[in-house]
Amino acid sequence: MAVEFNHTIVFTRDQQAGARFLADVLGLPEPTRFGPFDVVTVAHGASLDFMTSDDVTPQHYAFLITEDEFDAVDKRLHDRGITTYADPGHRTVGFNTHDGGRGMYFDSPEGHNLEVITRPYGSGG
Template sequence: MSVELNHTIIHSRDNRSSAEFLAGVLGLEVGAEWGPFIPVATDNGVTLDFATIPAESITPQHYAFLISEQEFDAAFERIKQAGITYYADPHQKQPGEINRNDGGRGLYFMDPAGHGMEILTVPYGGFR
């Protein structure tokens, strides 16, 4: 068996709203609650398990999602329609812009818990 990431826990102020936020942007489904988690499964089988914890205990993390050009178009439209502020860079110095790193497209936005989210169509360095 090869080594694969199976799931990760994402801390949130409200697990349901954070799961619905990300699933809505990415066009994914929110799974059934189990225990303290609200899962969102990605197409490559990794599950993001959102868990509610006190806001002061949340350490902001970065999550990047590799998506197709068509998925980018759809996600970008949902981001704009929802009025979500987005940036071309992770330091938030280029608001309202996307990047074209490595011949693809990408952008950054924040989730409700303060995590940095990224969507990109080509991995860094152009490697797949």
């Protein structure tokens, strides 16, 4: 049996703003509404379902993207004045080149540590 990731709930102080931020930065379609959630759909139908909460614990969400998408995300973040980092602890500004690809970390408005990578970890020679 194949196991496929389907969805996760992302708690945020403003679910519409949080979902819109992620969709905009990643170049995804506008979030949709499903029940109490604002939904951002990624590849293979998996989704991040944003829900408003006063109790937000920052989480880490990583996205595998192409090199061209990486350039576009980097530009969108730069245009918004959002600093990117080469490491999850936000110690080195910029991006990394792990596994022969590129990766960078940045914060969402509510403090989630978001990551985009162009190669899965462990895939390099």
